[in-house]
Amino acid sequence: xxxxxxxxxxxxxxxxxxxxxxxxxxxxxxxxxxxxxxxxxxxxxxxxxxxxxxxxxxxxxxxxxxxxxxxxxxxxxxxxxxxxxxxxxxxxxxxxxxxxxxxxxxxxxxxxxxxxxxxxxxxxxxxxxxxxxxxxxxxxxxxxxxxxxxxxxxxxxxxxxxxxxxxxxxxxxxxxxxxxxxxxxxxxxxxxxxxxxxxxxxxxxxxxxxxxxxxxxxxxxxxxxxxxxxxxxxxxxxxxxxxxxxxxxxxxxxxxxxxxxxxxxxxxxxxxxxxxxxxxxxxxxxxxxxxxxxxxxxxxxxxxxxxxxxxxxxxxxxxxxxxxxxxxxxxxxxxxxxxxxxxxxxxxxxxxxxxxxxxxxxxxxxxxxxxxxxxxxxxxxxxxxxxxxxxxxxxxxxxxxxxxxxxxxxxxxxxxxxxxxxxxxxxxxxxx
Amino acid sequence: xxxxxxxxxxxxxxxxxxxxxxxxxxxxxxxxxxxxxxxxxxxxxxxxxxxxxxxxxxxxxxxxxxxxxxxxxxxxxxxxxxxxxxxxxxxxxxxxxxxxxxxxxxxxxxxxxxxxxxxxxxxxxxxxxxxxxxxxxxxxxxxxxxxxxxxxxxxxxxxxxxxxxxxxxxxxxxxxxxxxxxxxxxxxxxxxxxxxxxxxxxxxxxxxxxxxxxxxxxxxxxxxxxxxxxxxxxxxxxxxxxxxxxxxxxxxxxxxxxxxxxxxxxxxxxxxxxxxxxxxxxxxxxxxxxxxxxxxxxxxxxxxxxxxxxxxxxxxxxxxxxxxxxxxxxxxxxxxx
Numbered sequence: 130x131x132x133x134x135x136x137x138x139x140x141x142x143x144x145x146x147x148x149x150x151x152x153x154x155x156x157x158x159x160x161x162x163x164x165x166x167x168x169x170x171x172x173x174x175x176x177x178x179x180x181x182x183x184x185x186x187x188x189x190x191x192x193x194x195x196x197x198x199x200x201x202x203x204x205x206x207x208x209x210x211x212x213x214x215x216x217x218x219x220x221x222x223x224x225x226x227x228x229x230x231x232x233x234x235x236x237x238x239x240x241x242x243x244x245x246x247x248x249x250x251x252x253x254x255x256x257x258x259x260x261x262x263x264x265x266x267x268x269x270x271x272x273x274x275x276x277x278x279x280x281x282x283x284x285x286x287x288x289x290x291x292x293x294x295x296x297x298x299x300x301x302x303x304x305x306x307x308x309x310x311x312x313x314x315x316x317x318x319x320x321x322x323x324x325x326x327x328x329x330x331x332x333x334x335x336x337x338x339x340x341x342x343x344x345x346x347x348x349x350x351x352x353x354x355x356x357x358x359x360x361x362x363x364x365x366x367x368x369x370x371x372x373x374x375x376x377x378x379x380x381x382x383x384x385x386x387x388x389x390x391x392x393x394x395x396x397x398x399x400x401x402x403x404x405x406x407x408x409x410x411x412x413x414x415x416x417x418x419x420x421x422x423x424x425x426x427x428x429x430x431x432x433x434x435x436x437x438x439x440x441x442x443x444x445x446x447x448x449x450x451x452x453x454x455x456x457x458x459x460x461x462x463x464x465x466x467x468x469x470x471x472x473x474x475x476x477x478x479x480x481x482x483x484x485x486x487x488x489x490x491x492x493x494x495x496x497x498x499x500x501x502x503x504x505x506x507x508x509x510x511x512x513x514x515x516x517x518x519x520x521x522x523x524x525x526x527x528x529x530x531x532x533x534x535x536x537x538x539x540x541x542x543x544x545x546x547x548x549x550x551x552x553x554x555x556x557x558x559x560x561x
Numbered sequence: 562x563x564x565x566x567x568x569x570x571x572x573x574x575x576x577x578x579x580x581x582x583x584x585x586x587x588x589x590x591x592x593x594x595x596x597x598x599x600x601x602x603x604x605x606x607x608x609x610x611x612x613x614x615x616x617x618x619x620x621x622x623x624x625x626x627x628x629x630x631x632x633x634x635x636x637x638x639x640x641x642x643x644x645x646x647x648x649x650x651x652x653x654x655x656x657x658x659x660x661x662x663x664x665x666x667x668x669x670x671x672x673x674x675x676x677x678x679x680x681x682x683x684x685x686x687x688x689x690x691x692x693x694x695x696x697x698x699x700x701x702x703x704x705x706x707x708x709x710x711x712x713x714x715x716x717x718x719x720x721x722x723x724x725x726x727x728x729x730x731x732x733x734x735x736x737x738x739x740x741x742x743x744x745x746x747x748x749x750x751x752x753x754x755x756x757x758x759x760x761x762x763x764x765x766x767x768x769x770x771x772x773x774x775x776x777x778x779x780x781x782x783x784x785x786x787x788x789x790x791x792x793x794x795x796x797x798x799x800x801x802x803x804x805x806x807x808x809x810x811x812x813x814x815x816x817x818x819x820x821x822x823x824x825x826x827x828x829x830x831x832x833x834x835x836x837x838x839x840x841x842x843x844x845x846x847x848x849x850x851x852x853x854x855x856x857x858x859x860x861x862x863x864x865x866x867x868x869x870x871x872x873x874x875x876x877x878x879x880x881x882x883x884x885x886x887x888x889x890x891x892x893x894x895x896x897x898x
Contacts, residue, residue: 325758331672331695331733334757401673445651447671449693 131170132157134547139177139508143184143498144481145488154182156504159547164498177508180541181476184484184496185217185505188461190282190307190361190385190433192454193219193250195241196234197226202438202525204238207458208247210436210524212551214459215507215540218249218488218495219436222282223260230255230266232274239275247550249495249505251277256295256306260284265295268304277491280307282361283408285343287313293350300356305383305490307359308347310368311409315339320449322395322410330401332449337416340409341367348375351382359490360384362435364409366419373428383490384423385431388457388464389530391420397530403444403451405530407437425473430486432479434461438526456526463538464531466511476511504547513539565863567687569675570696571737579702579741580897585859586706586852587896592629593854602862603632607662610636611653612690613669618826618850619690619699623666626857632865635662650674651681658682663865666690686864694756697730699860700825701738703853707845708779709897710852711821721747721773721816723806724783724833725795727756731783731825736762749773749806753795770806771815779821782808782833799832809835813843821845 134156141164142149153167188211194202202210211219221238223229229238235252242250254276258264260283268279279299286292286308299306316335321327323334344360348371351358363369363384375382389407394414397405405411423429437454444451465483468474474482488496495505514537519527543551562577571579592600608627612620620636627634639653648656650669657665664686667675672693679687691697705715712718720739726732726748739746739762746764748755760766767773774780785802796802813820822834822844830836839846 323757325761328756328758328761329733331693331730336757401676442649446649447669447673447677447693449671449673 131172132162133172135167135171135174136177136182136506136508137167137174139180139182141182141498142477142480144477145184145485145497146499148498149477154498154506156544156547159504160501161498161504163500175508175542180508180510183480183507183509184498185507185543185545186215186462186483187487187493187496188216188219188434188436188458188483189431189487189491190387191219191221191436191458192224192438193221193238194438195225196237200525201440201443204241204250205245205247206523206525207436207438208242208245208250210456210458210522211248212543212545213523213540215462215509215543215551216248216458217505217507217543217545217550218251218493219458220251220253220277220491222253222280223255224283228255228260229253229271229276230258230260232267232270235271235274235276247545249545251275251491251493253277253282253307254279256281256286256299257291262286262288262291265298268299269302272302272304277493278305278307278359280309280361282307282309285309285311285313289346289350292347293354296350296354296356296358300354303357305357305359307361308343309361309408310340310343310347311335312339312343315342320406320410320451321398322412324395324413326395326398330398330448335408335410337365337367337412340365341371344368344371348372348380348382351375351380352378355381357381358383362387362390362409362433363420363423363429364390364412364416366416369419369423369428373423373426376428383431384429385433385487386420386424386429387433387435388461389455391417391424392464392467393417393530398448401448402530403448404455404528404532406448406451406453407435407455408453421468421473424468424482430482431490432461432465432482433487434458436524437528438524439528440525441527444528455528455530456522456524458524459522460517460529460531460536462509462540463536466538469511470537504544506542506544507540508542508544509538509540511538513537515539567675567679568698568860568864569679569687569689571698571701571734571741572696574698574741576741579705579738582702582856582859582863583706583709584896585863586702586856587709589855589858590852592858593851598629599631600629601631603627603630603865606632606664606865607660608632608634608664608666608861609657609662610634610666610690611657611668612636612638613640613650613667614691616668616690618853619668622850622853623690623857625854626861629854630858630862632663632861651678654678654682658685664688664861667692669693688860688864691730694728694730694733696734696737698734699853699857700731701734702860703849703856704735704781704823705738705742706852706856707823707848708821710848711845712778715742715744718744718778719747719776720744720779720781721749721777722781722783723749723770723808724785725754726750726759726783727754728786729783735781736764739764747773747777751796751805770812774812774816777816777820779823780808780813780816781823782828783825784827785829785833803832807831807833807835808838810837813838813841818843823849826850
């Protein structure tokens, strides 16, 4: 037997197929040709001894900024950052300029990402035109153009009547609504979590009830509409509890957590750290532990970054006027690996939250190592350490709260359709 | 004592530094009362007052403080909206710092402005003249100097502060100072005007002004920003606010005849404070204003003294520094030790 690429002797983990064993994986024609003990000739071989071989990671919550704000990020730089983080499929949010609220923009983004050819980019369509929360978008048209879900992310759908209609209409065609759950009448011009930290810093806070109250409302509307509702970047104790209860009741409610919400707390903001400012904000230790518990018991099925690149100009001002958001593509995996090291999740369960779980929610043909599926593969060393240097991030956005901190877990290779789209050794050589 | 490079807030000062600055301020009171109000302490020094928020007393007292100590003082008033349109705060700061002033005195509506600018402005010393709802250190030093004129010790004294605590940098700086110096704070406001977790400063929290009055050694009234407050439902009306939280004669009597009345200004007579109380013998509001100049002289002198001088007259500067230290020592014996 002769094949194009052999990944030899790694720990192959494919949660969708309940595979977790040290073996070979081989690729032919851009597709996965076999898993097991390879006996034959390979054109090229990657030695994966001591590494983990997983399906290419999926990040279902990313801001790519193109079109409209290409100085912050574009599809090419975002794709490079993604594959450097082991991500081969990402969903981009519609708050671009123009918004992804009509089919042309969705097609343009997909076409551009195909030209770049590094990472699958799947647009999330807007729920309302101009993200202004008033009129629904043409969801069927957007879906045909390639949108995999709908969200006004960044702009919560605040009007309860519009949200009800959005849930009813979208679920008529089995589309999912992703909500940035934030009652702006409560959060106002707040910039960090409201509490002792905001009081000491003398800045306006965003009370946790802003998130909780909107999740509560949305779950009620989801129940009535029998809709599919997904809470973006859940960050609160109460929110996790409500989603858990809704799932127990049998509602089609799902949620995702961003690495910063289970790794960091509001203490990061002390000293007016603008790179720890995002929405929803970093919250208390009790909230962080609730998110971890939600990940452990399965309430939170997905880890997604909410990668939000900004230019230094948007961050280099006081905390209260700095832009919301941090980059996350390149640190998602190592930060999340702490969940395995701290015995919250098995390695397989962790990988599922970044592969087959989001794929199932979004009906994607991705996130597995099934034979004959596209060879989108991430190969990483869970023990290798490296220091985050904001200036060496691939993303145009340098707004990371982890600058200067040690990460454990490093992506060695990322493959898309059988092609090596990221090779850590090569990128070091380039740098040298 | 730890030398001072900047003055961002009471947070960064230890009790020894606070006392040093208050003592130094005490020693400067006299100059302001002379017919020739000039000392050479800061000759050859450049100070820029950069005010992004409106201010009368703070800006004027910083200006007088610098001028009476012979510094060259420049005032810049920039409304936040104007700078938003064009130059960023950082560029404005870096531009002014490039002109090599010794000290930038900054007031801005954004909390943390001084810390942020200091990261980028190299050697320029920065003094916080009020940043958002964060800190207002020179006001607190001013208040301490005022209170110490009457009280032997700050230890266990009770200061009751009333009003819009949520938006008050004065309240926060006092709450921090109280812990360092051993005095007690009571905060009085409806919940709509209190920030979250305020009790974690170690203060007593009251919603009922009358309950907070007995045992108050000083009552500190904050300005009610009426336009802001009624719009966002923090209070129903000025009338009801005055009824619930205004300091009138009856309330002052309930506190006691020795109770001091303070206010950082500007006062809204008939809102948070009744006119007869504002003008009573208990009121130290104008003393606060007078001491504000002396304290700002002390802060400016302390910062420049710490830098010492490489240019013009090194002799003059050495002598000035020694003078300052002598002043501080002198006042240490007689004033606050």
